[in-house]
Amino acid sequence: MTQNSSFPPAPSRRERRAAARRADILEAAAGVFSQYGYENATTREIAERADVSEGTLYNYFDSKQALFLGVADAFADSLVDAIAGVDVDDLEHSMTHLFADRFRSGRERRLLMMFLYKARVDENGEQRSVHNAISRLVAATEARVREAIDAGTMRPVNPAVAAATLNAAIMGFAILYELSSAIHGDSAEPDNTAFPPELLGEAVTDIFLNGLSEN
Amino acid sequence: MTQNSSFPPAPSRRERRAAARRADILEAAAGVFSQYGYENATTREIAERADVSEGTLYNYFDSKQALFLGVADAFADSLVDAIAGVDVDDLEHSMTHLFADRFRSGRERRLLMMFLYKARVDENGEQRSVHNAISRLVAATEARVREAIDAGTMRPVNPAVAAATLNAAIMGFAILYELSSAIHGDSAEPDNTAFPPELLGEAVTDIFLNGLSEN
Amino acid sequence: MTQNSSFPPAPSRRERRAAARRADILEAAAGVFSQYGYENATTREIAERADVSEGTLYNYFDSKQALFLGVADAFADSLVDAIAGVDVDDLEHSMTHLFADRFRSGRERRLLMMFLYKARVDENGEQRSVHNAISRLVAATEARVREAIDAGTMRPVNPAVAAATLNAAIMGFAILYELSSAIHGDSAEPDNTAFPPELLGEAVTDIFLNGLSEN
Amino acid sequence: MTQNSSFPPAPSRRERRAAARRADILEAAAGVFSQYGYENATTREIAERADVSEGTLYNYFDSKQALFLGVADAFADSLVDAIAGVDVDDLEHSMTHLFADRFRSGRERRLLMMFLYKARVDENGEQRSVHNAISRLVAATEARVREAIDAGTMRPVNPAVAAATLNAAIMGFAILYELSSAIHGDSAEPDNTAFPPELLGEAVTDIFLNGLSEN
DNA sequence: AATGAATGAGACTTCATTCAT
DNA sequence: TATGAATGAAGTCTCATTCAT
Numbered sequence: 001m002t003q004n005s006s007f008p009p010a011p012s013r014r015e016r017r018a019a020a021r022r023a024d025i026l027e028a029a030a031g032v033f034s035q036y037g038y039e040n041a042t043t044r045e046i047a048e049r050a051d052v053s054e055g056t057l058y059n060y061f062d063s064k065q066a067l068f069l070g071v072a073d074a075f076a077d078s079l080v081d082a083i084a085g086v087d088v089d090d091l092e093h094s095m096t097h098l099f100a101d102r103f104r105s106g107r108e109r110r111l112l113m114m115f116l117y118k119a120r121v122d123e124n125g126e127q128r129s130v131h132n133a134i135s136r137l138v139a140a141t142e143a144r145v146r147e148a149i150d151a152g153t154m155r156p157v158n159p160a161v162a163a164a165t166l167n168a169a170i171m172g173f174a175i176l177y178e179l180s181s182a183i184h185g186d187s188a189e190p191d192n193t194a195f196p197p198e199l200l201g202e203a204v205t206d207i208f209l210n211g212l213s214e215n
Numbered sequence: 216m217t218q219n220s221s222f223p224p225a226p227s228r229r230e231r232r233a234a235a236r237r238a239d240i241l242e243a244a245a246g247v248f249s250q251y252g253y254e255n256a257t258t259r260e261i262a263e264r265a266d267v268s269e270g271t272l273y274n275y276f277d278s279k280q281a282l283f284l285g286v287a288d289a290f291a292d293s294l295v296d297a298i299a300g301v302d303v304d305d306l307e308h309s310m311t312h313l314f315a316d317r318f319r320s321g322r323e324r325r326l327l328m329m330f331l332y333k334a335r336v337d338e339n340g341e342q343r344s345v346h347n348a349i350s351r352l353v354a355a356t357e358a359r360v361r362e363a364i365d366a367g368t369m370r371p372v373n374p375a376v377a378a379a380t381l382n383a384a385i386m387g388f389a390i391l392y393e394l395s396s397a398i399h400g401d402s403a404e405p406d407n408t409a410f411p412p413e414l415l416g417e418a419v420t421d422i423f424l425n426g427l428s429e430n
Numbered sequence: 431m432t433q434n435s436s437f438p439p440a441p442s443r444r445e446r447r448a449a450a451r452r453a454d455i456l457e458a459a460a461g462v463f464s465q466y467g468y469e470n471a472t473t474r475e476i477a478e479r480a481d482v483s484e485g486t487l488y489n490y491f492d493s494k495q496a497l498f499l500g501v502a503d504a505f506a507d508s509l510v511d512a513i514a515g516v517d518v519d520d521l522e523h524s525m526t527h528l529f530a531d532r533f534r535s536g537r538e539r540r541l542l543m544m545f546l547y548k549a550r551v552d553e554n555g556e557q558r559s560v561h562n563a564i565s566r567l568v569a570a571t572e573a574r575v576r577e578a579i580d581a582g583t584m585r586p587v588n589p590a591v592a593a594a595t596l597n598a599a600i601m602g603f604a605i606l607y608e609l610s611s612a613i614h615g616d617s618a619e620p621d622n623t624a625f626p627p628e629l630l631g632e633a634v635t636d637i638f639l640n641g642l643s644e645n
Numbered sequence: 646m647t648q649n650s651s652f653p654p655a656p657s658r659r660e661r662r663a664a665a666r667r668a669d670i671l672e673a674a675a676g677v678f679s680q681y682g683y684e685n686a687t688t689r690e691i692a693e694r695a696d697v698s699e700g701t702l703y704n705y706f707d708s709k710q711a712l713f714l715g716v717a718d719a720f721a722d723s724l725v726d727a728i729a730g731v732d733v734d735d736l737e738h739s740m741t742h743l744f745a746d747r748f749r750s751g752r753e754r755r756l757l758m759m760f761l762y763k764a765r766v767d768e769n770g771e772q773r774s775v776h777n778a779i780s781r782l783v784a785a786t787e788a789r790v791r792e793a794i795d796a797g798t799m800r801p802v803n804p805a806v807a808a809a810t811l812n813a814a815i816m817g818f819a820i821l822y823e824l825s826s827a828i829h830g831d832s833a834e835p836d837n838t839a840f841p842p843e844l845l846g847e848a849v850t851d852i853f854l855n856g857l858s859e860n
Numbered sequence: 861a862a863t864g865a866a867t868g869a870g871a872c873t874t875c876a877t878t879c880a881t
Numbered sequence: 882t883a884t885g886a887a888t889g890a891a892g893t894c895t896c897a898t899t900c901a902t
Contacts, residue, residue: 014861018861037254037332038254039252039253039254039255040254042895042896042897043896043897043898044896044897047864052862052863053862053863053864054863054864054897054898055861055862055863055864055898055899055900056861056862056863057898058897058898058899059861059862063897063898064896064897064898091427091428113331113332114332116328116332116390117252117328117329117331117332134391138391152429153428153429154427154428154429155425155426155427155428155429157418157421157422157427158418161415161418161419161422162422162427164388164391164392165384165388165418165419165422167387167391168383168384168386168387168388168390168391169380169383169384169387170387171383171386171387171390171391172382172383172384172385172386172387172388172390173379173380173383173387175331175383175386175387176349176353176379176382176383176386200376203372203373203376203380204376204380206372207372207376207377207380207423207426208422208426208427209426209427209428210370210426210428211370211422211423211424211425211426212306212369212370212372212377212423212424213306213368213369213370213424213425214367214368214369214370228881229881229884229885229886232886233886236886236887257870257871257872258871258872258873259870259871259872267887267888268887268888268889269872269873269888269889270873270874270875270887270888270889270890271886271887271888272873273872273873273874274885274886274887278872278873279871279872279873443902444863444864444865444902447865448865451865451866467684467762468684469682469684469685470684472891472892472893473892473893473894474891474892474893482866482867483866483867483868484867484868484893484894485866485867485868485869485894485895485896486865486866486867487894488893488894488895489864489865489866493893493894494892494893494894521857521858543761543762544762546758546762546820547682547758547759547761547762564821568821582859583858583859584857584858584859585855585856585857585858585859587848587851587852587857588848591845591848591849591852592852592857594818594821594822595814595818595848595849595852597817597821598813598814598816598817598818598820598821599810599813599814599817600817601813601816601817601820601821602812602813602814602815602816602817602818602820603809603810603813603817605761605813605816605817606779606783606809606812606813606816607809630806633802633803633806633810634806634810636802637802637806637807637810637853637856638852638856638857639856639857639858640800640856640858641800641852641853641854641855641856642736642799642800642802642807642853642854643736643798643799643800643854643855644797644798644799644800659882663882687874687875687876688875688876688877689875689876692885697883697884698883698884698885699876699877699884699885700877700878700879700882700883700884700885701882701883701884702877703876703877703878704882704883708876708877709875709876709877
């Protein structure tokens with residue numbers, strides 16, 4: 001009857017509705033968080049944007065923190081996927097795309113910035129999840145670097161340092177790009193700064209692959 | 216010998232005390248902001264740490280925001296100075312030190328992260344000062360890059376992109392380093408992570424100068 | 431019989447409770463404002479007297495100012511109604527009652543005094559509502575004066591001046607009466623001063639209708 | 646040596662300077678109070694306007710309240726003088742001037758309004774002085790009314806009621822006039838409303854002397 | 861399961877008053 | 882006597898979270 005015979009057992013209609021509701025809430029939360037930052041985002045606005053009541057929020061997430069972590073996890077998933085998709089045999093091309101993609105969406109840039117900020121601020125016991133999300137990113141990157149070195153397309157640099165540097169650049173650049181967007185007065189989408197994402201991705205990749213030194 | 220005759224007129228005792236008090240407050244604010252982030256920092260704790268009453272805070276700064284901007288300005292000043300000190304004839308050495316210095320102090324790393332975050336969140340009219348501070352950094356960097364290219368020590372890359380990339384890396388790395396510090400459980404000073412700042416600075420500089428490609 | 435079919439739609443129980451709560455809060459606010467004046471009235475006491483938390487106040491009114499304006503509007507409404515009820519064919523009788531009614535309740539007297547005071551102090555842009563309330567009063571009075579002149583029961587005085595004078599007397603007398611009440615030591619209700627409101631209303635009306643001059 | 650041989654003993658230079666300072670402060674306080682109202686007037690601004698430090702204020706007056714009472718007393722003195730100057734043989738003329746004078750200065754109008762307001766709010770034990778000032782006014786008026794009745798220029802109305810009504814009108818009209826000034830957009834001096842003080846004084850006096858009734 | 865009114869802790873900020881200089 | 886920095890109590894307002902409906 002249902003279209004899915006694999007595990008877990010086919011979700012009932014109620015379960016499907018609940019999942020959709022949860023997704024709506026996460027989507028709304030991502031938007032509000034990215035726009036205002038964590039502390040200035042209000043559960044009231046998230047609820048409004050998800051078209052549910054504030055009370056309902058708490059049927060799906062234990063707290064504002066939990067809501068935030070839900071957003072962070074989804075974000076990290078998509079970024080880990082992107083890193084996993086890098087082709088070590090064509091670093092230039094795939095890195096260019098990776099960078100460009102990370103610079104394209106203002107919402108993603110802002111979310112990344114926020115995760116980094118909160119990860120630091122909330123290092124108090126209970127909420128290491130953002131840390132975990134970051135760690136997953138770096139680990140995924142390090143794995144690719146090792147592969148690239150093994151494949152002979154990358155110099156035998158320290159893989160951990162290289163992975164960290166690349167992620168730092170992604171993060172730092174996302175931040176800087178976001179700031180320039182704001183500075184250039186187009187804080188709202190669409191992002192039409194002096195440097196279009198593609199060119200920027202190319203130039204940054206060039207620096208990373210070929211270095212800055214003359215000769 | 217006594218009241219010197221040069222400008223500005225010798226500060227009276229009262230003026231000296233006021234300046235010292237102001238410095239105390241800024242110092243306390245920097246500490247509290249870096250530890251908790253802007254929103255979770257309370258004027259109460261800043262006052263306590265500066266050993267003054269909350270009211271006194273407002274004799275020196277108009278608002279919590281103004282206090283924050285005071286910290287941001289001082290921070291940007293020191294970073295601009297550091298960039299201005301880069302020797303274009305010995306990029307490797309001076310960049311290594313620049314990076315290493317930026318990674319050394321946890322408080323500086325955290326402050327930088329916070330400024331970036333707030334700069335994005337507070338792009339509302341009145342408080343562009345953090346933006347300005349960031350802009351100063353990038354401009355100072357771009358000037359050095361142009362010099363280095365003219366001096367023939369750097370490839371003729373796009374100076375604006377290079378300046379942005381370098382700053383992005385500084386920022387991103389400060390963040391990442393800070394996060395790893397936290398991950399490795401030594402969130403408090405001193406910072407004794409797997410990668411000591413000097414080695415890290417060297418490795419990052421190497422990647423930036425020489426690139427990642429196996430040529 | 432049950433949910434009536436006329437407009438507006440029958441208020442739900444929740445809506446009815448909300449309206450009642452709003453009324454409770456306004457009532458409490460009127461009491462506290464009249465007792466302490468605007469600036470010395472605290473949201474804490476208003477909340478306590480309305481038997482709600484301070485936070486709840488802000489679910490019904492945006493600010494202390496808004497609360498005050500709610501009280502002012504209700505007050506102006508009742509006074510405008512009273513003026514509209516004056517019978518121009520029996521000025522003596524209806525004016526006597528109008529005056530007497532305005533003198534009777536200490537709370538009303540004090541509120542009036544406060545509105546006048548705040549109207550002056552808060553003439554800053556946003557809050558002209560108190561001004562508006564006063565203007566409504568004077569306009570209503572002027573209309574009655576014109577009618578009375580047309581009906582031949584009043585001398586052809588300048589209607590605007592007469593309206594202003596009458597309202598000035600109402601206000602001024604409310605104030606003076608309130609002050610004497612206080613002076614005579616019965617600041618709390620009930621008001622049993624030397625001059626009972628009815629006699630006072632009569633005497634004042636006599637002066638206004640017949641003047642002070644001999645002959 | 647000094648120019649004054651009467652009691653009290655000739656003031657020394659120091660005493661004269663102190664008196665002048667006191668007068669400066671009172672003048673500044675009157676201005677600030679009338680502009681902002683009691684609660685919104687700050688000792689800081691009073692001090693600035695009097696060109697002394699805040700601390701100095703407290704060498705001349707015990708508290709903000711005392712400062713206010715100083716202003717109130719001076720104000721009542723001048724008004725009592727004006728009432729004492731009314732010529733019972735020429736009520737029309739002298740009342741017209743009395744009214745007109747009270748309407749002319751915005752600062753006086755606002756101060757009067759404030760005194761009335763504070764007199765009510767501060768009826769708590771300690772500060773009956775404003776009450777006393779008001780009482781002096783009414784008593785002075787009542788004395789004049791009795792004289793006028795004895796002189797046969799006034800109907801034998803109840804002198805207490807008449808005195809109260811007249812003062813009420815003065816107060817109420819001062820308030821109303823002040824409000825209209827504000828309403829007509831010229832809250833700052835000079836006062837150029839639709840009704841110039843002289844005409845207004847005349848019209849009000851006419852109503853008071855001759856009444857409103859057609860007969 | 862959904863609602864949204866109620867809660868109350870806690871934040872920032874103001875300002876009359878004091879007191880060491 | 883004058884100064885003005887320091888004080889700290891107190892006030893308004895916000896918002897995550899709860900719970901009766």
